[in-house]
Amino acid sequence: MLYDTMSKSMRELVPQEPGHLKFYSCGPTVYSYAHIGNFRTFLTADLVVRTAEALGWQVSYVSNITDVGHLTEDSLADAEGEDKMARALQSKEGERFANVWDLADHYADAFVEDWRRLNLRDPSVRPKATQHMREQIVAVQELIAKGHAYETPTGVYFNVASFADYGKLSGNRDQDDLMRAVRDVVQDDNKRHPADFALWKKDEKHLMQWFSPWGWGFPGWHIECSVMAMRYLGETLDLHAGGEDLRFPHHECEIAQSEALTGKPFSKLWIHTRFLQVEGEKMAKSKGNFFTVRDLVEGKNADPLALRYALISVPYGKPYNFTMQTLRDASSNVERFRLCEEKVAAALSATRPGDDAIGPELDALYDEALAAMLNDLNTSVALAKALEGTRVILREAELSGACADSAQRFLDRINALLGIVRHESDAPASNSPKVDEARIEALLAERAAAKAGKDFARADGIRDQLAAEGIELRDSPEGTTWRLKGVV
């Protein structure tokens, strides 16, 4: 069950081909590092995939990378390269790149790195817009042939008047009304209707350009997703996802193009992830509350799993106010899973005799977590059930071998569903801590000696010293371990 943005109601997601989900999720434009708001949206897609897989479905999951810098749709076509990527190239961070292509590659690679750090499943296909130029040109030609598009001196435009359903997703049916409200709309006199949108822009000065039947230029923003989605998933998708801002115009335009082309529904269901706010305000660089994944993970030593936990802790359909406190809360929760992993690993090798006292309870909790995810991805409840499971595991003084097997199964299944127990990819889990491990070991040895000699003042002194450096000690009968605490 998912909340479908098109019908504005809860609808059951039923794949056209039983047990095989065809899913497209709009990816980022790679002109900068992706921020945590971007990732809330991609995390939603990830959870859809994981939930479908938990059901035993096969999932064809396509998530694109937009590596073409698009102009504002209504800007004049002579925009002198003033698109997002060109602007990024001219910015301070962009100076190190030789050209826009290098810039796009760099940020695309960084994006995939962050993606894996946050434990997102790799899509079946991660197509790039620049690698599907021919298909885009062909699609535009077809739209012209079918009378849904026309050429002007500045480009090729989709004729909105030719598609009666335009506005069915966003509710923006009254174009005059829309025009009245929108400020700063630059009119292009060559367009037949203000709402017509570009399929192809003629521009011989653009930093990225391709040759087409209409001369040199570049494709409109919306056409790439239509083309790539249909190329890999067929004419009708089961589900299409994206951020709430994409509902209009991007997805509205995708529908118009795709359905004009095929005469078939473009997607059965649509879901849109609400925007993330930070410290009560919209994220903005000027407000100082703008965070990329690497800002938090590298700059603040945040555990990537904790960040993932925090970002999925509120269901995708609700507004979410991200704060540093939320991240700290998430850290202690993620720590619980880690403790369980250690405890279970130890119990597995100990193979103590005894009954499986916790198996049925854990299985029930997993079922409840899955049921919550099936209910419009209710991550709050799913996470609560997962946490209750850790309590069940941790409250046992000693896990029997049978209990350990059950606990392991629970952790594996929870991790497959929510991705919060352990890292799944080979990507570096976190940055190598900038600490001198040998020195810490030496101090721990000294402290152990001090403790043995009842010199507790010295022992506590060492503990305080390390604590000041963000290193937390834990004494146990087996000895002392240490770990680096995040500084968020």
Add this chain to the structure above:
RNA sequence: GGCGCCGUACCCAAGUGGCUAAGGGAAGGGUCUGCAAAACCCUCAUUCAGCGGUUCGAAUCCGCUCGGCGCCUCCA
């Protein structure tokens, strides 16, 4: 002007007609510990922004008021 969301304990937050209003964090008490930390156990909303209404019954439905927020051709 159009479309839409939210207001639940100190904080985050689930619950959308009916058993004791999930879960986490913080806080307080206890077990453990040389002392801590971590872990575990216990405590922590007669009440769901306010006011009316519908109903045998509402945090949940309807209306109004107050407060906060998002999207509307750059944006996840």
